[in-house]
Amino acid sequence: MVTPLAIFAAFLATGFLLPLADKLGRRVSATLFWALLAGFAGLAAYYLASFVAAPGTLEIYTGGFEPPLVIALRLGLEESAALAAVAAVALLAAFSMRKALHEAPVSGMMTFLMLVMGLSGLVLTRDLFNLFVFLEISGIAGYALLGFDDRRLAMSAAFKYMVAGGIASAAYLVGVIYLYRLTGTLNLDLMIGSAGLEGAAGAAAVFFVLAALLVELKPFPANGWAIDAYEAANPGLGALFSGAQATAMLFALYKVFPLLSDAHLAVVMWAGIVTFAFSNLVGLRQTATRRMFGYSSAGQVGFVAAALAFGARYVEGSDFAWLVAGGLLVNHLLAKTGLFLLSAAFESDGDGSMKGRPGTLVAAAAGVLVAALVGLPPFPAFWAKWDLVRVALATREYAFVALVGAGGLFEAWYLFSWLVRLVKGGADETPEAAPVPVLRVGADGVGPVLAALGIAALGGLSAWTRGFTDPLFWAPLAGGLLFLALDRLPGKLKALLATAAIAAFGYFALPSMSEFQKLFALMILGGGALHAFAGGYLTGRRAGHFPLYVMTVLSLGYALVAESALGFFMAWELMALGGYFLVLQGAKGRSASMIYLAFSIGGAFLMMAGLQLGGGLIGGAAPSPAALALVGLGLLAKLGAFGLHVWLPGAYAEAADDFSSFFSASLSKVAVFALMAALAVFGEALPGGELAWRVVGWVGILGAVLGALAAIFQEDAKYALAFSSMGQMGYVLAALAMRDQMGWTTALYLAATHFLYKGMMWLSVAGASLRTGTRTMYLMGGLIKRMPISFVSFLVGIIALSGVPPLTGFGGKWLLYHSLIAKGWYFEAAASFLASGIAFLYLYRMIHSIFLGQPKDEHRTVKEAPFWLVLPQLLLLVAVIAFSVFPRLILDPIMAVVGARYPAAGFAFEGQTLVSSLGYWNGLLTIVVVVVVFVLTFIWMVMNLRKPRLVKQFNIVFAAERPFRPETTHFAFDFFAPYRRALGFLVRGRSEKAWTAVAGLATSVAGAIRRLYTGNGQTYALHVVLYVGILYLFLGVR
Amino acid sequence: MEPSIPLRIAYAFASLAVITVYGLLLIGSMARISAKVQGRVGQPVWQPFIDIVKSSGKRNSISHGVMFWLGPVFRLAGGVGTYMFVPAVLGSVVFQNFSMSGDLLLVMYFIFFGQLGMALGASEGGHPYSAIGVSRGLAQMTAFEVPFALSIISIAVQYGTLDITKIVMAQQGGFLNWTLFTNPLAVVAAMIAFLGMSGHNPFSVVIAPQEIPIGPPTEYQSNLLGMLQTNRAVFNGAKLVLYMNLFFGGATNVPVMVVKTFLIYFVNIFVGQAFPRFRTDQAIRFFLGVPTLIGIAAVVLFAF
Amino acid sequence: MRTIPADIAERFEVGPLVSKRADLSTLDVDAKDVPELLARLRDRHGYRHLSFVTATDQIEEGVFVLTYMLHNHADNHSLGVKCRVGRENAVMESCHLLWEQMWTYQRELKELFGIDFPGSPRVDESFVLEGWIDIPPMRREFDTREYSERTFPTRPGRSTKDPATHMKEKLYPEAL
Amino acid sequence: MSDIKFTRALADPDHALKPAGRPGPLGKPLVLANDGLPEEEKAWFCDAYPTASGPYKGILENFLNWARSKSLWILGFGTGCGAIELRPLMTSRFDMYRFGIQPRPTPRQSSVFVIGGYASVKTLKRIVRSYEQMMGPKFVVALGSCTINGGMYWDSYNTINAIEHYIPVDVYIAGCMPRPEALLAGFKELQRKIRRGECEGAVKYAENFEWYKANQKKVIHDWNMPDYNY
Incomplete structure (x- = not known):
């Protein structure tokens, strides 16, 4: 096995050779640069592969002596993984920065190499002072790289970075000095367990080291300098900071964990999770992409540190660190690298506006990266979060869990907002705005796509190793990928x-x-x-x-x-x-x-x-x-x-x-x-017991009433149907909350029938709006003559939904009222009556405004909805009719299911009659009576029809006038104006206002906190010093 | 005991014929009573029959489409069906109708069948006033349903059943057993709702003749109008019988039914002749006010 | 006795103020001065209310006399501003910017007298007559009886009797 | 001169001014009832001409005629000043409901059209439209001198002189104004005529449609509706 010392040798040698090679031409020096990076990556991959195959550690002692005489390095599975991560990010970042690196003076490439080397050293070394050296190397290389392309903003950021780094270094040195004094060694392995660490002095010494490392991890709120650096940095460099440097620093932190007491670890844990929650909260107000990613990076790194510390405090063995912190870290570094590279490709300047919209593949990659970062499945962070929360709840760290949840929510909000800006382009939602052109990014897309692929592969691997080998489990992902591949069809x-x-x-x-x-x-x-x-x-x-x-x-x-x-x-x-x-x-x-x-x-x-x-x-x-x-x-x-x-x-x-x-x-x-x-x-x-269920029941009923009420005031057909769904699901919830045989039968029956008739209605409206090109109901009208099948489908849908016998909906109403009254929920029953009455209003309004009334001239030639919409409607129609005629077809299975859970309580079929303790209902006889009466009446009507003349839309009695135009004759706008006058005050969106207020609170808190970040280097330095001081107080060292 | 199917159908027709004739006479006599209130002689009691014959005897008719034709069919089928689901006379085989199809809830919801169908038919007429009328009617309906529903819940709690026949049975044995006396609050709430249901003053804004020429049926004529007129009689009859059964002890024979339903319907005239009309939003607020409170009180009284 | 306010006398060539009643006077003015005069009367002299605008056909003089009747609510006085417009191609400046309802009167005058008010809203639409195709019916050269006979067929045998004579003949034949 | 045309047309129902509405080879009329409308408005209106239904005879028809006479629903359209005389009929003093007469707000459901006195050309257009929208059999009672011969408006430039030229009339009630008693007498006369089967105005209108239409179009110049309003 190649000794890792070769890495340092190669980097240093190349570093010195680069200026010479540059004399021969940029091409030569660049080739050298790339060759080294590629070789490094290859070596890291080789290490990783060999340690995965044969676990173990390789201890390297420089100079051939044993520690403490010499500096020791260690290479094991963990180190090789971290090296591989550093190498991968370095490659991707360098690739993204290739143009800048090639154009800038050769010192840019040199510094880049030094940074990578410093990070590798951070990973490998086992010596505290050597750690400091690498800290300084990577730090100084970092400052230099920030400013390497000579932008003023970057220079200022680099300076602030340097100040903060200097404070951290000073603290670190102080700590190391004391440790050496107390333990007599600088080697970590020898220091662990040393008696010198006992007592207040030891704790304080360790604290200084820890504080320095923490500051380097950019904790909230002492991270203003880091955010500025992220904003100013070249995106590739941002990726390097966020991915590689954070990995190395976290690894360094992980290394010193054995020195830490539980109090130290608690400080790390809370500092980390607070950083996660609050950095993301502040990120809410951010629109400048890289600064936003900066907040996200700070948060994520804090999260990983917290997870590490959490694992060290509460969980035996290193599996947890591997799975959770490792998962989170690899997830973060790949996702963030990919995102930084994406922002480099698509963002015109730092203000969040985009040059164009990505194509399908890159958009999919962006989606994967954002989803992964937010911790959605099937990516590594998802699995990590699951485990973390499980253990955190088991150890009753509820506040920790709450912060994890809050931080994740904030992060999801701003990252997805960014994603929306990326894939939809611009910030404007007007449909008239010209579509944003697709920007072909070519090679710049490679990095993000590779990162996305890596993250997806790791996510899949996580799932597989957790024992998810069921093909059905993989079906959604496989299906999604398959259709992504078939997208051209x-x-x-x-x-x-x-x-x-x-x-x-x-x-x-x-x-x-x-x-x-x-x-x-x-x-x-x-x-x-x-x-x-x-x-x-x-x-x-x-x-x-x-x-x-x-x-x-x-x-x-x-x-x-x-x-x-x-x-x-x-x-x-x-x-x-x-x-x-x-x-x-x-x-x-x-x-x-x-x-x-x-x-x-x-x-x-x-x-x-x-x-x-x-x-x-x-x-x-x-x-x-x-x-x-x-x-x-x-x-x-x-x-x-x-x-x-x-x-x-x-x-x-x-x-x-x-x-x-x-x-x-x-x-x-x-x-x-x-x-x-x-x-x-x-x-x-x-x-809260039964009362809580009663409240749930009322939540359902209120949803039914107010959903229906809101639906009647909608002009947009889809909004009306949406509110209607809300109302219908309210009934289901109320029925469910009853938790007895009738209640659950009702809930299942309502759910099943709602599926049938709501599907018909939505698809029917889809056809109408496809043909008319609008969703606004008053712009339609009279479509019955052009789209008769859609009309019939909608008609059956509304009869079923409204609960008018003889169609299926009545069964739902019958069950609902019987179960509510039998349960003793009388006022819920009365409110349901009101809700189902109001449902009539919007149902009638919809069918009238869309299909009846006056057809518009421009819709005179529309065709029936496409076969693709009609066939599903017809299938649902047949199902509705079948269940109407034979309610047992659906009620028998439902009652069997419910019967398995709740014993029958005076509620069963006798023949075709459903009998409850309160009454009875024979669906078959009902429909027979209704059909017979209807047919007889119909025959009566036809027999008495004399010289019927089918007339046109304007052959109406219009107070002896003639209508002016269909648009002025179709009564459909603000259809229930009297209702609005009487009860409109109930639906003024109070819930919306309440939630808007919550969101407003979050963003204003974020705005207030943001004031901390003044952009002033001195203030930032003060932040860092104060932060260290406060952490020390938290440690409670006496 | 149980009649055969053909016999049952024959009985249903007989029962329907009785209620139709009675319903028409009821409308005629109420018009005459109104005339008396206004100091007029008024139309003959049988005038509704003549009107229906006249309408059905028109020589031509127009239609705006299939749904326009089906509107009155729905309406009349709704009226007849509602009646078919109500047992009209307790213990009578002839007037039992098809009440074994379902209980009170079936009747309450089947009432909507005709209204919905008619509303759709009227809509296809394309007349804006039809739609305005329907909008008013439906809006008012949702409001008066609330006290009515509360009243129904109250008596469901009181009698422990929603089976109409059982409710009537429970009221037998002297008029003091009627819901009217055992649960007066429920009856008051339901009777106020009944005013709305019947569409007389003060809740007649739905068919306001001068303002929106009689609302939904404004385009209907000829035999279609005849069917609507017939339905008015049957539907009224069905509702009255339902009210009689629920609140006034039901009837064990036809004369009792006639007397009771006549008196129930008379409440409409009594109120209608004395009050002007509510606007729709006023009507909604009215029904959701005091009548609803009375209904709630009726439920509370029996539930707790 | 009312007098013409000094500022008006200064600015416009106005005729004498003719007092018809205590609360009604008229004032003759040149047609071209009307808009400005009306504006001044409205804004400075309290005649804020436009009662009506009408025309009379002075066919003998070959003019239409337009009367703008204003009212001053403060001292309960009406003032008719009269001007003359030639009958041939009668055109008058539109004053619809002064009072919103003015355009209705102007539209009426256009239809019934044929006086045009260029720029007045909807002035060419029909007002009370739908589809009128003859000369404007309020012009005195229009012979309404002739038009009626020409256009509307009548039941034959119509004769007119003097009511007084007729009733006398019928009720008291002996008196004759 | 116009009188001659009038009487001749009534005497000779075949007299046609133009071949409107006569069926073509495909059963569709050669000239559609809405041919006069602008192209974009044609699709809004039914384009068929009326066809005469009736007169019928027989016991059933006699019974129906009796019912029609006992159920006279007046169209609530006061076309002129005479409509003021209809109101007292509803009051307790005259009480037209006794005779089965009641007002109805829409022509679709009315059977009697009371022309309330003078009819200006503008109103005539609405009268024609409303009349055509009524379902047959339909009856017209013309009230006041103006409907007969123009009355005091005999020489007016915008008031027609004989309503008979434009729609068929069943009963005239003379007077200026006729008193409510006269109206009641007129209605009684109408009932008698209906029962005798003499009120076939709708048939007459359909059969002489071209003549009526030509008369209407002669005075109504801005014709913006189909020739027959269903």
Whole structure:
């Protein structure tokens, strides 16, 4: 094995040779530079490979003597991994900086090499003073590199960096001196366990070393200098700082952990996590990309340090450090490197405006990088976070968990906002604005794509090593990748393929499902396949739609069959991520997708905490009210329960029409599934007991009332349907909260029928808005004559939704009221009456405004909706009719499922009659009576019809006048003005205002904290000194 | 005991015929009573029959489309169906109708069947006033449903059932057993809702004849109008029978039913002749005010 | 006795102030001065209210006399500003910027007298007559009876009787 | 001169001024009822001409005629000053409801059109439109001298002189103004005529459609509606 000393020799030699080679021409010196970097990377890879194959450590003693006489280096698995990381980042960064490096004086390349060498030394050395030397080498190289391209801003940043670095170095030296005095050695291994470290003096000495290393890790709030450096640095250099230097510094910190007492470690842990939360909070207000990445880097590094310290404090063995801190670190360094390189390629200058929009591949890479950084599956940070939170909850470090959650949420917000700016271009959401051109970045895209590939591979590896070998688990990702590869195919073909893919998933997944899971599989996978087919309704390729769609549907499918809490949660997060991107793809999806994301991530974190508290979803854990409450809150956010619903209308409405339909009809049901499953696992007890369930019931009912009320005032068809969905899911929630046989039967029945009729209505509206080119209802009208099938579908949908017998909806109402009254929830029942009455208003308004009334001249020639939309509607229509005629078809399986959980309580079928303790309902007889009466009446009408004359739209009695134009005759705008006068005050978006206030609070706090960062070097120096002092106080050394 | 299917259908037709004739006569006599209040002689009691014959005897008709034709079909089927789901006379095989299809909830929701269909038919007429009328009607409906629902919940709690026949059975044995006396608050709430349901003053803004020429049916004519007029009788009959069953002890024979429903309907006239009209938003606020509080009180009284 | 305010007498060539009643006077003025005079009356002399604008057809003199009737609410006085416009190609300056409702009167005058007000909103649209194709009916050369006979067919046998004579004949034939 | 045309047209129903509405080879009229409209407005209106339905005979028709006479629904459209005389009919003093007469706000549901006195050309257009929108059989009661021969407006430039030229009339009630009692008498007369089967104005209108239309178009110059308003 090549001795690692060769690394230093080679770097130093090359460093000296470079100026000479440069005399022969830049080409020669550059070749030398690249050759060295490549060789270094190759060596690091070789080390890594050999240590993975044969674990062990290689101790290198310089000069042939044993320590303490000589400096010792160590090379093991950990060191080689860190070296590989440094090398990889260095290569990518150098590649990104190639132009600047080639053009600047040769000293640029030299300094670059020195920096890399210094970082390698930090990783390898086992000697405290040698560590200082490498600290200084890398530090000085860093200052120099910052200024190497001679920009004024960079020079000033470099100076501030130097000041902070100097303070840190001074502290370090002081610490090392004391340590040497106390232990008589500078070798770390000899120092560990030395009696000299006992007592206050030892603690203080260690503290100085620790403080120096911490300061070098750029902790909040003493990191103003670092942020300035990130902002000013060349993006490639930023990557190097954020990726390689942070890796090396964290490694150095990790190295000194054995010296630290628990109090020291606590300081590291809290300093790290506070940095994570607050750096990200400040990042909220940031728009300049590199500065934003600077905050993110500081936060992430703090997070890794915190995780390291946490592991050292609470967990035996090094596996935790490997999995969690290592996972977080590698995740951070690859993602951040990729992002810095992306910003170099796309950003025109530091203010966040973009030169152009990336193509599909680079956009996908950007998505992967951001998602990875935020800790979404399947990337390494996701798995790391899961473990970290599990242990943190087990050790009751709740504040720590809360900070992890908060920091992650803030980071997600600004990073995804940046991503939106990148892939959509600009900050303007007006549809009239010219589309941002795609910018071909060529070689500059290689770095980010490589980073994304690496991170994805590592993520996959993490999953695989955790025992996820089930093909169904991999299906969402594989499906997404497959369709990404097929993205060039025509949209209609892809729609068919996607249908097939989802059907295939169902075919493989169904055999292992319970009846309960099958019921939801019908809604989710069945709905997924239907909507995949409907996805063919648009012409063109629909670039990017199908990969995300297939991934989302299949991850929902996996969520149904997941056998572990982690698997379920992964699928859940993946689904949220897919949903986010699908909403973002909508023409005006920006702000809607961001709000959706915030609630998804927040909700998911609560859920994760709950799952961990409960100890696992499937496979009996002890009942835990707190776990149920947390999981439940997370699920309520996904369900769009009242108060947590503010994301819902926008997300439903602004996504592509077919996905809106899937979103509302199918996706929302997974929350119901999860809620029911959670009840099965965690028990039914909530903190607060029955009263809490009553509150949940009221949340559902309020959602039903206010959702319906908001729906009637919408002019946009999709918003109306979105609010309607919110209302309908409110009933489901209320029914679920009853937790008895009738309640759950009601909930499942409502969920299943909502899937059927809401799918019909969304798709019908999709067809209408496709043909008319608008979603605004009053601009449509009279489409019944042009789109009769869509009309019938919508009509059956509204009859079913409104609960008018004889269609399926009535069953839902019957069950709801019977169960509510039987349960003794009388006022809930009365409020449901009001809600279902209000539902009539928006349903009528929609069908009137879209399909009836006056047709517009420009819609006189529109055609029926495409076959791709019509067929799914017809299938749903058949299902609705079948379930209407024979309610047992759907109620029998539901009651079987519920019966397995709740004993029958005076509620069963007698023949075709459903009998409860309060009454009875015979669906078959009802529909027979209605149909017979209807047919007889119809015959009566036809028989009495004399000389019927079919007339045109303006052949109406218009007070002896003639109508002026269809637009002035179609009564559709502000349809329920009297209602607005009477009850409009109830729906003025109080929830929206409340959440806006919360968001406003966060951003203003961020703004206030940002004032710390004055840009003044002296202030920053003061920050650093004060920070060290305060940390010392926290240490509580007496 | 249980009649055969053909016999049951025959009974249903007989029952329907009785309620239609009675409903029309009821409308005619109420118009005559109104005339008396205004110091007029008024139209003949049988005038509704003549009007229906006249409308059905028109020689031509127009239509705006299929849904326009189906509107009155929905409406009349809704009226007839509602009646079919209500047992009209306790213990009578003939007037049992098809009440075994479902309980009170079925009736309450089937009421919407005709309204929804009619609203759609009127919409296809393309007349803005139709849509305005429907908008007002639906808006008002959601409001009066609240006290009505509370009242229904109250009696469901009181009698422990939503089965109409059982509710009537529970009220037998002397008029003091009627809901009117055992649960007066529920009856008051329901009767106020009934005013809204019937669309007489002060809740007649839906069909305001001068302002939005009779609202939803403004484009309907000829036999389509005839069907709407017929429905008015049947539907009124069904609602009155329902109210009688729920609140006024039901009926064990036809004369009792006639007397009771006549008196219930008379409340409309009594109030309608004395009050001017509410605007829609006023009506909504009205129903969600005192009547709702009365309904809540009725529920509270029996539930806790 | 009212007098013409000094500033008006100074600026415009106005005729004498003719007092019709205690609360009504008229003032003759040249057509070209009308807008300015009206503005001054409105802004400085309290005649803020425009009661109406009308025309009379002085066919003998070959002119239309336009009357702008203003009212001063403070001292309850109406002032008619009169001007003369030639009947041939009658054109008058539009004053719709002074009072918003002015354009309605001008549109009426255009339709019934054929006096044009260039620039007045909607002045060419029909006002009360829909689809009128003859000469404006309020012009005195328009023969309404002839027009009616030409346009509207009548039931034959119409005769006119003097009511007084007719009733006398009918009720008291012996008196004749 | 116009009188001659008038009487001849009534005597000779085949008299046609132009070949409007006569079916072409494909069953569609050669000239559509909305041919006079601008191109972009044609699709808004039904383009068919009226067809005569009736007169019918027989016991059923007699019964229906009886019902029609007992259920006279007046179109609530006061076309002239005479409409003021309709209001007292609703009051307790005259109480037209006794005779099955009641007002109805829309022509679709009315069977009687009361022309309330003088009809200006502008109103005539609305009268024609409303009349055509009524469902047959439909009856017209013309009230006041003005409808008969122009009355005091006989020489007015914008008031027609005989309503009969434009829509068929069943009963005239003379007077200026006729008193409510006269109106009641007129309605009673209308009921008698209906029962005798003599009120077939709708049939007459359809059969002499060209003549009526030509008369209407002669006075209504800004024709912005189809020739027949369904």
